[in-house]
Amino acid sequence: MEKRIKIIITLFLSFLVLEGCSTQVKKIDLAISSDFSEKQLLSGTYILSFPVSNADLPEIDILELNDEMKLFLTSVNAKREGDKLDALVHKLQSQNFSIFYDADATLNAAQVFDQQRGNCMAFSTFVIAMSREIGVDTKFNEVFIPELRYLDNQQTFIYQHINVLATIDNRPQILDFNFTDYNPEYRQQILGDNEAFAKFYSNLAMEFLADRDFKKAFLYILKSLSLAPDEADLWNNMGAIYRSAGFEKQAISAYAIALRFDRKNLVTLSNLEKVLRAQGDFQMADTLSEKLYDYRKKDPYYWYGQALKAYRDELYELAANRVKDAISIKKEDHRFHFLLGMARLKSGTKGYKRSFQKALALSVGGKDQAQYRKKLKSLGIPELERARSRDHWRLTVIDGWWWLN
Template sequence: MVMQRKSGECARIAGGILLLAAMLGGCALQSDQPSRSIAPLQGHDIPPVEIPEFDELTPAMQAFLDRWVVSDRGPDRHAWSLVWAATDRNILDFRYDPAVTLPPAETFRRRTGNCLAFSLMFVALARHAGLNAWYQEVEVPPQWNTTNHTLLVSMHINVVVQGRSGAWVVDVSGRASARTRRLRRVSDEEAQAQFLNNLGADALTRDDLDYAYAYFAAAIRRAPQVSFVWSNLGVVYNRNGQTDEARRAHRTALQIDPGNSVAANNLFLIYEQEGDLAAAQALRAQVEKHRRHNPYYLYHLSSDALAAGRITESRELLEQAIELQSREYRFHYELARTLVRAGDMGGARASLRRARELAPDDALAGDLSVDNLPALPD
């Protein structure tokens, strides 16, 4: 099952995310009409979550503005000086980390964070400096990764700050916004909901359903029109065995955004597992299109093909997965296994070397240990 974490390569959606979570068993099929109400998480005491002051300006942030932002030379110079100071390594020295979502004050203190964290911090600084600044979602190719058996896909967000003669786009990732990319202005409430969504996604990857539910529910209360948060809440329900609530949450996500392929995929899996083949068939085309752009799904298909002896198909699927996600060591390792079966020992050795170059230390001791390596004759 998939889940969305927004923002980006910056926020896991927050400034975005998508999650694939393992399906649990379902119960008898009941009404699956969408609902904007948030059902309780059965069997759990939900903890309170702290909502940061997104417009907070600490003394250190004020001192930064006082020193670096020129306010007496007109709006253009005013805006430019903030952009320059916030992005110059010799001044703020901000370190981009796509895995870190922090509130604005803490982002400034640590000088690190993802695109959402940076954007929230920059907007707070800009508005306290008297500037007009807003959030902007940028369409980028989905970036998939997997954490603790949860599949995530990140989206991207940046900031626009207005001067008198034009506007500057401030993007901590360093990417340029191509003219062919779709851009969408994001409200403060949605950006803040994306922040809470990211924290919920982090909790879900730890299998902490209490905090995942608490953060997703808080995000929905802040911005109930954000489709992907409903889908993520559906993942929590499903992991808790509340299939009816999961189904309704995913249908709510699709009611808000019929193009939400993650919600469609998760709902499709529920229908398939429950044996509602007619409902599953209605979603099949949308789901298959989405899956073909998901390298982890291609990896899954390749394993099935290899087990069935379809060596060429397995190889082609893995090559497609690597084209989409070249730094996933498991893809290269599986390709090595497949190439051994195909008799291509040179290619298998090269794939195995690449897998070991990319693998974390714990994988080298586990998944890629000598006992698990393909048999590669000299």
């Protein structure tokens, strides 16, 4: 179901931590035999049956502004750089501009404006194209959210989020869909345009793959790799395309290349484990499985992601157990405690008020706490004792606690 999102763009003001807390993965030494070279995998010989040239690759003007968009921007009046972004946001709001959130719609800026739909990548291209046109310094920002694993029979996909970083008067601001579960504590990194565009083409490749259009998927992942040839995630997606098209040995080689660029890439390790097991290499597959579990059991955000999934599936006791695993590793994240309170409440377990109080204590002074109190009020829970204030750096988080329903 598509969801209409009013473009009430939320601006987050704070010191932006681009490399937040994250558990490091120990280097895994693997002796994966690679039967195919990069040149062979990129040639097009196997899926397309002909050698690919640059002329065969797609070319999209990702930050395209059409005439209507340019006309719209002429009415955005502000002299100071610090006022221009506010003026743009106000103008969009005054025109009741809105967007359908469509996870499978990786569109360029002009298409977003015309169709008023798109995913987080499309939204970001739209905002960046519009803001740069009026002289605002904006960049793509990748956010690594808790690990939510989606299984598609053979392969694992992990959602990654893109939003926009604006720098106004030397202060960072984050622009995002107002429903997105963005949090500054997640690890983040600024992307150059080529890196972001590579992800744009890769998104489209995966959309074609979902439709089992292997030829287009391959051409779009080739375009992606032409922009960021050393990006492990792109080689992982190349492996996914090869495997889905029935070329498992080529897929193994693509995964091996991905791991050469990033030995810690969990998605690739997971996909490699599956294809090796399917090939009958149970010893290596078991080694990979053990290494992956060893990492995940030490990562609070893995357990948090599992808890969120269980909660969404109405498995409240399982959600409570998984989020307690997260808390045992990292006790100071208020989201963990609020989710535990919700899981306990839904499952009829005692102690939910204590969990809510802990979440409130850890979120003093921020919009998070206001959201928590609003939710508690909607549940008919009496006002909990206001926790003593504590020093806690924060970034205002947008509305959108989708998992609290």
